[in-house]
Amino acid sequence: xxxxxxxxxxxxxxxxxxxxxLLRYFRDLDTAEEAFQEACLRALRTWPKNGPPRDPAAWLxxxxxxxxxxxxxxxxxxxxxxxEETISDLEDVESxxxxxxxxxxxxxxxxxxxxxCCHPDLPATQQIALALRIVSGIPVKQIxxxxxxxxxxxxxxxxxxxxxxANAEVPFEAPGPVERSERLAAVLAMVYLVFNEGYSAxxxxxxxxxxxxxxxxxxxxxxxxxxxxxxxxxxxTALLLLQHxxxxxxxxxxxxxxxxxxxxxxxxxxxxIDEGLALIDKAMRHRRSGxxxxxxxxxxxxxxxxxxxxxxxxxxxxLYSVLESMTPSPVVTLNRAVAYAKLRGPxxxxxxxxxxxxxxxxxxxxxxxxxxxxxxLGRAEDAREAFGRAIALANTxxxxxxxxxxxxxLSAESLPRNGMSA
Amino acid sequence: MLYAILCYNNEDVVCAWSKEQDDEVMAxxxxxxxxxxxxGRLGPVARLMPTTAATTLRKTxxxxxxxxxPFAETKEQFLGFYVVDCATLDEAVDVAKDLxxxxxxxxxxxxxxxxxFFAPREVA
Numbered sequence: 022x023x024x025x026x027x028x029x030x031x032x033x034x035x036x037x038x039x040x041x042x043l044l045r046y047f048r049d050l051d052t053a054e055e056a057f058q059e060a061c062l063r064a065l066r067t068w069p070k071n072g073p074p075r076d077p078a079a080w081l082x083x084x085x086x087x088x089x090x091x092x093x094x095x096x097x098x099x100x101x102x103x104x105e106e107t108i109s110d111l112e113d114v115e116s117x118x119x120x121x122x123x124x125x126x127x128x129x130x131x132x133x134x135x136x137x138c139c140h141p142d143l144p145a146t147q148q149i150a151l152a153l154r155i156v157s158g159i160p161v162k163q164i165x166x167x168x169x170x171x172x173x174x175x176x177x178x179x180x181x182x183x184x185x186x187a188n189a190e191v192p193f194e195a196p197g198p199v200e201r202s203e204r205l206a207a208v209l210a211m212v213y214l215v216f217n218e219g220y221s222a223x224x225x226x227x228x229x230x231x232x233x234x235x236x237x238x239x240x241x242x243x244x245x246x247x248x249x250x251x252x253x254x255x256x257x258t259a260l261l262l263l264q265h266x267x268x269x270x271x272x273x274x275x276x277x278x279x280x281x282x283x284x285x286x287x288x289x290x291x292x293x294i295d296e297g298l299a300l301i302d303k304a305m306r307h308r309r310s311g312x313x314x315x316x317x318x319x320x321x322x323x324x325x326x327x328x329x330x331x332x333x334x335x336x337x338x339x340l341y342s343v344l345e346s347m348t349p350s351p352v353v354t355l356n357r358a359v360a361y362a363k364l365r366g367p368x369x370x371x372x373x374x375x376x377x378x379x380x381x382x383x384x385x386x387x388x389x390x391x392x393x394x395x396x397x398l399g400r401a402e403d404a405r406e407a408f409g410r411a412i413a414l415a416n417t418x419x420x421x422x423x424x425x426x427x428x429x430x431l432s433a434e435s436l437p438r439n440g441m442s443a
Numbered sequence: 444m445l446y447a448i449l450c451y452n453n454e455d456v457v458c459a460w461s462k463e464q465d466d467e468v469m470a471x472x473x474x475x476x477x478x479x480x481x482x483g484r485l486g487p488v489a490r491l492m493p494t495t496a497a498t499t500l501r502k503t504x505x506x507x508x509x510x511x512x513p514f515a516e517t518k519e520q521f522l523g524f525y526v527v528d529c530a531t532l533d534e535a536v537d538v539a540k541d542l543x544x545x546x547x548x549x550x551x552x553x554x555x556x557x558x559x560f561f562a563p564r565e566v567a
Contacts, residue, residue, distance in 0.1 A: 026464060034459035073549045076518050169504075216501035242458055250511045299496045303511065306498075324556075375496045 029066055032061050035078035036158045037243055042082045046194055047089055050137075050155065050183060054090030057081065063088070079129075080371040128247040129195050133242070134257070136204040137317040139211040140186045149215050149233075152181050157236050166229045205248065210259050212240045216261050221315035223417030224276030234265050245300075255304035256314030260368065262297035263320035266290040277313040283328040294324045315344045334363040351377040358390055385414040389424060403430050445486065445557040446527050446535040450544065451519040452550030454493045471545035478526055479538065486526030487562070494520050519550060526557065 036057065043053035060081040071227030073082035140154040146168065152168075153159045165175035175229035196204060239260040248254045270284035301317045319340050326332040355374055362370035371394045374387070379385035392407035408424050409432075415421035460468070496558055501508040513520075525526040525542070529535040532554070539552040 028465065030459050031456050031549070034455045036455075077549075100453075239459065239506075242493070242495065246493075247456070248515060249495060296492050296496055299492060303496070304497055306509070351487075 025065075025069075028065060031073070032064060032081070033076045035081050036094045037134065037156050038078040038127050039081040039085060039132050040155065040158075042078075042080070042127060042132035043085050043089065043131050043136055046086055048193060050187065052089055052093075053085075054155070055092070059088040059092070060085035061440050064407030080167060090189070106318060112395060120353050125188065129201070131243065132196075132201065133191060133193070135208040135211070135244075137186050137191050140189050140301065141208045141298050143182055144368060146218075147178060148211050149218055150175065150179055151182045151186070152215060152240070153233070153236060156240065159232070159236065163229075163232070169226070169229075169234055205244070205251070205254070206408065209253065212244070213261075214298050215240065215259060216264070220264060222417065224272040224278075225418060227272065231268065234261070234268070237261055238265060250307075250310050252304040252307040253274035253311040253313050255300045256317045257301035259297040259304065260291045260313055260317035260320055262300070263317060266293035266297065266324065272419070276419060276422075277426065278419045279294050281323065284335075286327065287293055289324070295320065299325065310347075312348050315347065318379055321345075332363075338364055351380045352384070352386075353382065355384075355387055355390060358394070362397070363396060367394040370394050373400070383414060385411055385416060385420060387411075388414065389420075392424070392427060396427065396431065405431055445527060445560055446529050446538075447555045447557050448525040448527060448535070448539055448548065448552040449521060449527075449553040449555055450542075451553065452548075453518055453520060454520045457522060458551060468546050473543065473547050475538070475541045476525070484528040486528065486560075488525050489524075490523040491521065493522075495529050512539055526560070 039338065040053055040057050044050060045054050047053050047056065063084050064077075064081065068074070081233035083100045132315055133153065135156055138155060139148045143151065150164050154161065161179065162172050162174050164179075165172045168175065170178075216234055216237035219230045219235075219237065220405050222230035222233075236289070238258070238261050241254070245251075245254050245258050266289050267284065269279070270286070270288035270292065271279055271280050297317065298321055301314065301321050304314050305318070319337050320331050322337050324341075338357065338360040341353065341360055345353050345357065354377060358370045358374045361373050371391070374391060374394075377387065378391075388407045392404045395401075395404035395407055405428065409429050412421050412428075415424065419432050459521045464541060476485055476488060495509075499510050499512050501510060525538075526551065527538050529538065539554055543554060
């Protein structure tokens with residue numbers, strides 16, 4: 022227990038619950054965060070000496086609340102501090118607090134804390150930054166690095182975002198069932214954004230951005246523990262685990278993007294895949310399908326294929342068609358094109374995606390996929406043009422390099438090649 | 444006598460371990476289990492996925508009920524077990540102490556004597 026690494030892990034895993042409860046109590050984000058900080062400092066002082074509390078979160082909430090009240094009192098009148106023992110002495114109190122922290126209660130607390138981070142007025146990047154700062158407790162410096170901006174710029178961004186949500190007036194009463202499920206949907210979308218922010222990074226940024234993927238998985242697990250019977254929460258968690266399982270195989274030694282077909286599948290993380298598969302199986306039993314479950318089911322089919330040629334493309338294509346009807350979007354149709362081409366050939370896939378061009382004219386992946394299909398059809402000149410547009414729209418150096426590799430192949434040989442996205 | 448050493452811990456905390464932390468703990472635990480294996484005293488060892496991946500089948504009079512969970516109302520969850528051959532309870536306590544030293548922090552080990560043991564085949 023005197024191991025400081027263990028204390029830090031206990032503090033960070035208790036953070037969402039503790040800050041969420043303190044927010045309900047103080048109704049002010051800054052006060053809640055300060056109270057939590059103070060409680061952590063006390064934990065670092067007393068835990069090594071007194072041993073671990075049975076429930077770290079309850080301890081932190083209780084001590085945080087006391088020190089928050091105390092700080093307010095001190096601001097009001099310069100009264101002397103009560104002795105340390107009365108603030109951190111929890112002999113009897115802890116069990117009482119634990120009783121009050123029943124599941125349903127802190128579930129709404131944490132959901133509220135996450136929900137205020139995804140306020141619709143905030144642009145996606147600010148939602149992500151805010152959630153990472155407030156809920157996950159990631160230092161501003163590290164968030165700044167992930168977003169490739171300076172620390173003070175990120176600090177400002179977070180302060181501005183906080184000011185904005187301070188006026189949002191999220192009610193503190195327990196939400197009704199409809200409101201709760203609406204909040205949950207918004208929060209799941211935000212967690213997915215956090216993950217994608219890390220997942221879409223190139224090899225050079227991966228060191229700074231991979232933690233975003235891990236943090237998103239942590240948040241998904243947290244939500245899953247709070248909503249253990251929600252199939253979409255299982256679906257999202259499964260999806261993130263299955264995607265993240267491929268992380269080690271997605272870039273080669275030179276930092277080039279490796280397509281799924283070319284990935285060394287022995288580098289896929291078996292433990293993450295197994296957990297993802299277990300969760301998607303569990304979700305499917307509920308027979309209440311949703312977009313995250315469908316996407317996880319697609320990822321599961323890839324994960325279950327020992328070799329690329331074992332992939333069940335017919336089932337993947339079918340799942341994409343379900344996803345298209347559930348959440349119609351040109352991007353979903355574009356993603357379907359890969360499976361479509363495997364089943365019906367590049368010509369048919371090209372016909373599928375060509376009508377999307379007006380809507381996806383600014384989308385890197387559209388021209389990447391289009392170029393790939395044209396290349397397979399041996400239409401080198403058209404492929405070159407599509408790849409040219411893809412490079413112009415690339416978001417990362419790795420994306421651009423990947424397309425350039427195709428272009429080089431086109432110049433070297435005019436043989437048809439496969440061009441699927443990773 | 445065979446003892447099952449059942450591991451209980453807060454899965455929120457265990458799931459929050461970084462990969463480095465996890466690898467470190469596992470390496471230290473392997474030193475303990477390696478010693479037992481060399482002495483021919485180590486039986487099956489399992490680490491369980493979090494309870495969120497679990498399903499429960501409740502035996503009811505009619506059709507059994509399949510539900511998610513266990514819903515962890517308790518603060519510590521059943522996260523794994525070791526089967527160890529120990530001549531006395533003291534020996535089992537010593538093994539658990541070694542495990543606790545290798546994996547410090549919260550949680551507990553429950554030492555449960557095994558009354559019957561079947562190992563029909565290796566599955567993994």
